[in-house]
Amino acid sequence: MDTSRTLLALAVMGLVTFGLRALPFVAAQWLARHRAVAVLGRFLPLAIMALLVLHSGVGAARGHTPWPELVGIALVAALQWWGRNALVSILTGTAVYVLLRNYEAFQGTF
Amino acid sequence: MSHTPSTPRLSLLGLSMPVAMGYIPLGAVYGFLFVQAGGAPLLALASSLIVYAGAAQYMAIPMLAGGVSLGALALATLIVNLRHVFYGLSLLHRRPPGGLGRWYMVFGLTDETYSVLTTLPADTPPGRLVLLTLLNQGWWVLGTLLGALLGQRAQLSLVGLDFALIALFTVLTVEQWRSRSSSLPLWWGLGAYGLGYLLAPDQALVIGIGLCVLGGLHAARGKAPEEAR
Incomplete structure (x- = not known):
């Protein structure tokens, strides 16, 4: 990674993120006047997050059957739904996914 | 205390x-x-x-x-x-x-x-x-x-x-x-991406998000009068 280019990229990401977080504070009156914003606020985050799970899962499954992704996502969702501990959900799901993906490599060593 | x-x-x-x-x-x-x-x-x-x-x-x-x-x-x-x-x-x-x-x-x-x-x-x-x-x-x-x-x-x-x-x-x-009170946004998001993927796999993300925004606007139009009482 080129240092100055990466720093520029990080600055852009930081600005976009800050802009999103600051918007309600600078445009509070405009946002409050539009009821549609409140409904969008309840609809969009869930729809886009579900879409991102699918998109990143499809991307990761390129080149093999999608079983590790399906098992991993289902496991994380179940753990988070009942356990509500994000760290446990993420680390357990990732560990199981890594095991599944590296299964053949592990078989060779044992 | x-x-x-x-x-x-x-x-x-x-x-x-x-x-x-x-x-x-x-x-x-x-x-x-x-x-x-x-x-x-x-x-x-x-x-x-x-x-x-x-x-x-x-x-x-x-x-x-x-x-x-x-x-x-x-x-x-x-x-x-x-x-x-x-x-x-x-x-x-x-x-x-x-x-x-x-x-x-x-x-x-x-x-x-x-x-x-x-x-x-x-x-x-x-x-x-x-x-x-x-x-x-x-x-x-x-x-x-x-x-x-x-x-x-x-x-x-x-x-x-x-x-x-x-x-x-x-x-x-x-x-x-x-x-959320409704799980509709979840299914909408998944369906939108699926449709985008069928139409153009490389553009599925953009198409999917576009459809999500449309879905959200539609939900807003349906609920807005009730929200406003």
Whole structure:
């Protein structure tokens, strides 16, 4: 990674993120006047997050059957739904996914 | 009950502890992946200092390593972090900190910080909100540093560690789902991406998000009169 280019990229990401977080504070009156914003606020985050799970899962499954992704996502969702501990959900799901993906490599060593 | 000077500071650390338990390890995984992808540890640190948005930071690792255009990176950040627009809305009626502190708190409004701030009583002194935000970012930066230093030394050829990002998206989906009255947005999001994928696999993300916005606007039109009473 080129240092100055990466720093520029990080600055852009930081600005976009800050802009999103600051918007309600600078445009509070405009946002409050539009009821549609409140409904969008309840609809969009869930729809886009579900879409991102699918998109990143499809991307990761390129080149093999999608079983590790399906098992991993289902496991994380179940753990988070009942356990509500994000760290446990993420680390357990990732560990199981890594095991599944590296299964053949592990078989060779044992 | 007397107000000893140590009480506020102690409970501030206590409030921040659950966040630390998540941020240190997840920050470490981030720093590790960043360095393994060919980035310098200082750049990983810079990312956690100036971007400070876990999901977007994870997502950007392959993009930064692959030299993607700034426009694509900005768009991807916008999509992943869009939910943050709606966080501030529920914090508006709080007594806001003044000056720089206020903008720092806005800057540091991550998922976790947001959820901690919403649990605090409305008359919480503004200074404590800022301090809590600062403490939380401190854990994230510390984790990033530890992971980046580890990643510099370790040679790990495991496939699939980047599943952490998908897992993070899944956790955020479950939490969004839990707080919704309807699961329609979930199915809409999945269906929109599926349709986009059938039409043009390479453009599925853009098509899917476009359809989500249309779905949201449609829901807004349907509910707006009822909301307005």
